Amino acid sequence: MWGRVRESGARFRNALRTEAKTGRDVRSHNLFEAAAAYVSACTEDDQERIDEAAGWVSPEALSFGVxxxxxxxxxxxxxxxxxxxxxxxxALLGLPAA
Known part of the structure; x- marks a missing residue:
């Protein structure tokens, strides 16, 4: 549930950022860039970067990229x-060998 709230907030903030960049060239991000930025931000526990990356693509695309x-x-x-x-x-998940 909190993930959806964060994603919604990130999309709202990014919508505001996009409007502020109207005069500049706005570069779009692909799902792999978003996934790489999202995962690296998660490992560093950087909520601002997590929210930013989550707003670059749809939640479905981000899930596929991750x-x-x-x-x-x-x-x-x-x-x-x-x-x-x-x-x-x-091993990465700390599970016993099968």
């Missing part, structure tokens, strides 16, 4: 560690 980022990160770590993606994912 999921894609997680998949790619697990695959990269699995290759680096020479383990299966399942083993790496369970």
């Amino acid at each position: 999921n894609e980022l997680a998949c790619r990160a697990v695959i990269a770590l699995a290759r680096e560690r020479d383990e299966s993606p399942r083993t790496v994912a369970r």
